[in-house]
Amino acid sequence: MLSEPLLTSRHEGGRDVPLLVWRSTAPLRAVSSGPLGGGIGVRHWVVNATVPMSYDRDDPADHLAALAGDLGLDGPGVGLLTGVDVAEVVARADSGVRAWATVGLGTPLLAAQPAPAVLAQRVGTVNIVVHVPARLGDAALVNAVATATEAKAQAIAELGLAATGTPTDAVTVLCPLDGPEFAYGGPRSTWGAPLARAVHAAVLAGGAVPVVPWSDRPTG
Template sequence: MLNEPLLTARREDERDIPLLMWRAARPLRAISSAPLGGGLGLRRWVLNATVPMSYDRDDPADHLAAMARGLGLDGPGVGLLTGVDVGEVVTRTDTGVQVWTTVGLGTPVPAAAPATGAPAQPVGTVNIVAYVPARLGDAALVNTVATATEAKAQAIAELGLPGTGTPTDAVVVLCPPDGPACPYGGPRSTWGAPLARAVHAAVLTVGADTVGWSDRLPG
């Protein structure tokens, strides 16, 4: 399983900057769009690190790898970056699926928005880390990324924001490396359905606090 994250900090630019660190008791199968450790493979840890909204380094993978070394993490892992305070992580659990999200929706954009040629704007980032307690096949893992993204976009739409996410959003889904491989990860599958509900609930909760529309939350 994936343990609850540890909130710690790194010293950088004469400041203590927060980061979240997950350690797995054993290597887990993972799929990710993160700058460090993206793709498919076995992963031992996950980092989600706060950076300034003005972050413009062109070596994010190297930057994250240096953070991991500073924490004594070894072996393959996943590293994500965000402009929001990772100490505000929100956790949701549904039918054994665990989801942790850090949500920045200051400048949401439609995924298929036309190119404008305007200067790039600082953006928030929606980072999703999820653990599914059953082994998923490769195709199912790919499908869970789509499922989590659909659930995020649904929450953003329900918040009335004009976008589907931010240009820097990232997803990590992890699962055990052994056992029968579940073939499906879509939103009506055994594990995709609770994943979608947990992601939707987490993003909706944080987004409602951000935009001040908490009265729109169900219940």
């Protein structure tokens, strides 16, 4: 079972920088596009860490692994980064599926639009973490990521933005290792439908509130 996220912090660059930690009481199956623990595999925890908009490290996986070590997290996990203050995480649930989103839409884009020469340095990451309370097969996990992405895009459109997301969004879906396996994760499947509704609601709520990049906020 995946815990509710714990808000904590680490000291970097002279400031206390927030991060969220989800722990599991048992190993979980997961699929993720995160910089640490991406792909499909067994995962024990998830970290979503705020970073300044000036973040330019070329080793984000190593950075996240070090943060996890400092937190005493054991085993493989998933690590995500965002310019958003992760204290502003939005949680929604539907029929046993739980979804959390940190929503920064400062750099919205349409996935297939011509790439601009330079992207403005504004908060622009949507990180989504989902727990499904039933075992999903590999194909269903991949399908669930697509469903979450479609639900995110629907919410962004309803917010009035001509965009499908931002250049740096990430999705993580976790489920139990044991139990009957479900083969599908699409938006009309047993678990894909509530997943879509929960993700849509979380992104819609998070995107409705203006977000200031964490690093632009005054200290003290």
